[in-house]
Amino acid sequence: MAASCTLTVPAPFAAASSSSSTSARRYRRFGVVAMASVGQKVYAPGVAVSDGNGGLPKISLKSPHGSEAEIYLFGACVTSWKVPSGKDLLFVRPDAVFNGQKPISGGIPHCFPQFGPGPMQQHGFARNVNWSITDSEVTEGDPTVTLELKDDSYSRSMWDFSFQALYKVKPWCSSMCLHALLSAKS
C-alpha cells in the first residue's frame, strides 16, 4: 500500500510574488557538508541543524528570498514558518513541552497511524519519536528537506506493519509545500 499527500499552504499575509522558479539549475547533497558555528551542522546552503528548545535537534530552513521554517526531528513537527515580512504563520501551545517525552503540541504535527484516542497513544506514535533527515536540496536558493520514519520494534509493538514515511518540507515566500508519502505492507 502506498499513499501520498501534498499540501500547499498559502501565506495570506505574504508578498504576492513567489520565489519558485522554472530554472533547471539545481543540486542535491546528502549528509553534513559543513559546521557553520558551534553545534550547528549544515546539510546544504540554507539547511542547518542545531539544538532547539530543550536541546532537541531542530532543522532551520532559510531561503535567501526571505522565508524561514523550523522543523523538530522529534515528531517531524514544523513549529515555525516565517514569510519574508518576518511574520510567523505557525505557533505552538504556550504550555508545549520540548523534552522528547511528550509530543510537541502545536505547529504542524503528524497524527499517524491513528487520529485521536484509540488502541495506542493519542494521535499515534509518529509525533512522539525522532525522524531522520534522508535528503536535503536547494533549488534556486530555496531549501528543501526530506524526513523519514520507518518501522522499528517500538512501532511494531503498537502497529505491526512494515512502513516508510517520507515527509518533504519546502517553504517558499507565498506558500509552503508539504509532501507526505507513506508506503506500508503487512
Ligand SMILES: O=P(O)(O)OC[C@H]1O[C@@H](O)[C@H](O)[C@@H](O)[C@@H]1O
Ligand atoms: O493536546 P495534544 O495531545 O497535542 O493533541 C492536540 C489536539 O488534538 C485534537 O484532536 C484535540 O481535539 C485537541 O483537544 C488537542 O489539543
